Amino acid sequence: MQTIESIRPLLAVCVSLGVMPIIASCGKSPNAREAWTFIAAGIKLAIIASMVPAVLSGIQFTCEIFEVIPGVPLAFKVDAFGLLFALVSSSLWIVTSLYSIGYMRAENEHSQTRYFCFFALALSSTIGVAFSANLLTMYMFYEILSLSTYPLVTHHQDREARSSGRKYLMYIMGTSIGLALPAMLIAYFQAGTLDFGPNGFLAGHITPTMAAVLLTMFLFGFAKVGLMPVHSWLPAAMVAPTPVSALLHAVAVVKVGAFSILRVVTGVFGVDLLAQMNLSWFICTVASVTVITASLIALSQDGLKRRLAFSTIGQLAYIVLGLGLLAPHAVMGAGLHIAMHAFGKITLFMCAGAIFVATGKKNISEMVGIGKRMPVTMFAFLVGSLSVIGIPPTGGFLSKWYLLLGTMEANQWPFMVVLLVSSILNAAYFLPIVYKAFFCTKEECMFNDGVKEAPVACVAPLVITATCSVILFFYPDVFLKLAALATGVTP
Numbered sequence: 001m002q003t004i005e006s007i008r009p010l011l012a013v014c015v016s017l018g019v020m021p022i023i024a025s026c027g028k029s030p031n032a033r034e035a036w037t038f039i040a041a042g043i044k045l046a047i048i049a050s051m052v053p054a055v056l057s058g059i060q061f062t063c064e065i066f067e068v069i070p071g072v073p074l075a076f077k078v079d080a081f082g083l084l085f086a087l088v089s090s091s092l093w094i095v096t097s098l099y100s101i102g103y104m105r106a107e108n109e110h111s112q113t114r115y116f117c118f119f120a121l122a123l124s125s126t127i128g129v130a131f132s133a134n135l136l137t138m139y140m141f142y143e144i145l146s147l148s149t150y151p152l153v154t155h156h157q158d159r160e161a162r163s164s165g166r167k168y169l170m171y172i173m174g175t176s177i178g179l180a181l182p183a184m185l186i187a188y189f190q191a192g193t194l195d196f197g198p199n200g201f202l203a204g205h206i207t208p209t210m211a212a213v214l215l216t217m218f219l220f221g222f223a224k225v226g227l228m229p230v231h232s233w234l235p236a237a238m239v240a241p242t243p244v245s246a247l248l249h250a251v252a253v254v255k256v257g258a259f260s261i262l263r264v265v266t267g268v269f270g271v272d273l274l275a276q277m278n279l280s281w282f283i284c285t286v287a288s289v290t291v292i293t294a295s296l297i298a299l300s301q302d303g304l305k306r307r308l309a310f311s312t313i314g315q316l317a318y319i320v321l322g323l324g325l326l327a328p329h330a331v332m333g334a335g336l337h338i339a340m341h342a343f344g345k346i347t348l349f350m351c352a353g354a355i356f357v358a359t360g361k362k363n364i365s366e367m368v369g370i371g372k373r374m375p376v377t378m379f380a381f382l383v384g385s386l387s388v389i390g391i392p393p394t395g396g397f398l399s400k401w402y403l404l405l406g407t408m409e410a411n412q413w414p415f416m417v418v419l420l421v422s423s424i425l426n427a428a429y430f431l432p433i434v435y436k437a438f439f440c441t442k443e444e445c446m447f448n449d450g451v452k453e454a455p456v457a458c459v460a461p462l463v464i465t466a467t468c469s470v471i472l473f474f475y476p477d478v479f480l481k482l483a484a485l486a487t488g489v490t491p
Contacts, residue, residue, distance in 0.1 A: 004054070006061040009076035009131045012047045012086065016040045016093075017124040020117050027113040030105075037097050037116050044127070045090040048083070055083050056481055068136060072194045077133035080486035081266075081335055084479055085259050086130040088339045092251045092346060093123050095461045099350050100243040102457025106357045109241060115155060119247065121148040126252045129259060135184050135194040138263060139176070142222070142256060146172050149253055152244045153237050164236040171233035172223050172253075180221025183214050187268065196263060200270025208277045211269065215279055218264045219286065224257025225320060226313045228290045235309040242353030245305060250346035254312060255338055258319040262334065265323045266486075275326050280410070283324025288418045290317035295425035302363045304352045307429060308345070314422060315341050315388060321415060322403045328487045330406020335483040336476075337399035343469045344387030344396050350462035351381040354454035359447065364433055369445030371437030374453050378437045380466035385430035387469040390423050395472030398480070 019040035026033035051061055061078040068074050078086075100119070104112050125148055128141030146169065154165035188194050190205040206214065223230040237248055248254060265274065265283075274280060294314035301307040315337070322334030352362075354377045361367055371378035383394060390400035400419065407416035453459050472479070484490065 002059045003062055004059055005063065007063060008047055008051060009061055009063045009078050010065070012044055012090075013076070013124055013128045013131065015044045015047065015124075016120040016127075020120050023117050023120060024113060030112065033113060033116060034097070034101055037120065038094065040120060041090070041094045041097055041123075044123070045094065048086045048090050048127075051078055051083060052087070052478060052482075055080055056485065058485075062133060064133075069188075071192060072134055072136050072188065074137050074140070075133035076128075076131040076137070077196070078131055080482045081259075081262060082130045082132075084335060084482040084486070085255065085338055086127050087478070087482075088342050089123065089126045089130065089251050089255070092342060092465070095464055096243060096246055096251055096346070098457060099246065099353070099461035102455045102459075102461070103241065103243050103353050103357060106455050106458065107241070109155070111155065114151060115241075118148050118151045122152070122247065122252050126256055129256050132196075132263070134196060135187065135263075135268060138260060139180065139184060142180075142224075142260060143173065143176060145252065145256055146176070146224075149244075149248065152247065153240045155241055155244060156239065161239050164239040167236045168233045171230055175221050175223040175230055178221070179217040183217035183221055186210075186214060196267030197270070198267075200266070200268050200273055202269055203273045211273070211277050212279060212282070215264075215269065215274075215282065218268070219261065219283070219320075222257050222260040222264070224253050225261050226254060226257065226290070226316050227286055227320065228293060228313070231290070231294070231313050234313055235306050238303075238305040238309050242305070242349060242356065245308075246346045246349040246353070250342040250349065254316055255342060258316050258338060261320055262323055262338075265326075266331065271326045271331070280324055280326050284321055284412065284415055287317040287321035287324055288415060290314065291321065291418055291422045292425070295422050295429070298429045299425065301429075302365050304355070304362060304364050304367070304433075305349070307364065308348050308352060311348075311388060311426065311429065312345060314426075315345065318400075318403060318419070318422075321418070322406055325406045325410045325412055325415065327406040327409035328489045329402050329409050332483045332487040332489045333399050333402030333404075333406055335486060336402055336479060337396075339479045340387065340395040340399040340469075340472060343465050343472060344384045344394065347380055347384030347462050347465040347469060348388065350458070350465065351377050351384065354458045354462060357454040357458055359451055366446060367433065368436045369440045369447055370451075371434070372445060373447045373449075373451040375438075376453055376459055376463065378434065380462045381437075382434045383466040383469055385426075385434060389426040389430060393473040394469045395476060396469070397473060398476055402483075
């Protein structure tokens with residue numbers, strides 16, 4: 001594996017950070033403010049995309065800033081998994097920014113300049129996590145992301161928003177400071193390094209008991225992944241505006257949690273060490289309980305965003321389950337699911353926001369017949385649902401396919417059953433929404449002829465992401481090759 005020293009990883013992290021002062025200064029000129037948002041997003045995506053050919057050819061980009069503690073610098077490294085995550089985040093930032101304009105203006109939301117500033121900071125920290133070369137760098141950007149998304153979660157500034165914000169910080173920062181940080185200190189004390197390696201860095205430095213304790217601390221310390229019982233922050237955060245919910249569930253926060261666990265499994269412990277110490281069953285059991293329980297809870301939710309929130313909890317646990325199987329195809333499927341779920345889930349959240357903008361409705365029971373008034377939105381909702389369920393022709397089918405292959409490769413048939421049963425539950429809580437939206441009598445329809453699609457800036461992004469979900473089924477090459485390269489699997 002060839003390594004090249006380059007400033008590009010640092011530039012990819014800093015471009016959205018650098019545009020924050022400009023966005024803040026354009027408070028009285030919304031068009032200029034949003035133009036700078038798109039300029040920064042476009043530059044970020046271009047920088048990240050420019051590294052794809054080299055990484056696919058086996059090159060890694062590195063950039064060391066300064067040494068924080070002996071042997072542990074603030075440093076970046078662009079490898080296949082990190083580039084996959086960065087591509088997803090940076091491309092969806094552009095779409096989410098367009099959607100934010102349509103939603104925030106249609107709802108006449110206050111403090112829009114503050115919103116776009118912290119949105120940019122959140123994406124900067126997300127790319128920082130994606131390109132981290134060691135556990136300390138990843139932890140620093142993980143915490144910056146927590147702080148930068150707090151103003152977004154509490155955007156409405158009412159009692160409910162403040163209460164949800166406190167819960168948000170208590171869970172995601174309480175666990176990271178109380179569990180992940182001590183685990184990182186112990187790991188450094190034992191190994192003398194925090195650099196991610198292809199086989200981890202803890203092998204030969206810890207006992208099986210210590211490995212089990214550290215693994216538990218990391219799994220629940222990076223609570224953005226939403227494993228039960230440290231998941232309650234996620235439904236509570238649905239009090240935020242829908243573009244923030246889309247950011248939380250598809251672009252940044254929860255995916256940073258999942259990606260952090262990916263780094264812990266592959267770069268801190270290493271697949272071989274976890275298999276040797278027989279810790280696969282623990283990861284898979286925690287993930288399986290979360291998958292099934294979250295899916296069952298989703299079935300009972302009438303609020304559309306809350307149903308989507310519990311669906312996200314279950315889908316994130318798919319990623320952890322794939323990592324826990326420790327089989328190459330399963331780890332590949334876990335990495336691929338970061339991308340495929342992102343496009344499907346962001347589509348669903350955008351649809352929920354478009355429905356609210358057009359009708360003011362939040363509950364599923366109030367949406368009977370809405371497909372006859374908002375056919376574009378609800379057809380996109382169908383596509384997003386099929387992707388999350390894992391039905392072709394959507395990208396979600398591919399990631400679940402590799403996860404299922406991984407269960408067979410690991411000879412773990414019970415976890416195959418978990419994946420299949422959860423997919424049936426996914427269908428049970430999504431497809432009835434679509435059915436009632438389109439197939440109802442005139443008397444059952446709850447909407448009059450005056451209801452129509454949301455503004456174009458709300459509808460166009462969800463059409464784009466729904467279309468991408470289908471395109472990724474037929475042309476998944478970039479994501480597929482990056483996931484395969486990271487795991488040594490032939491796609």
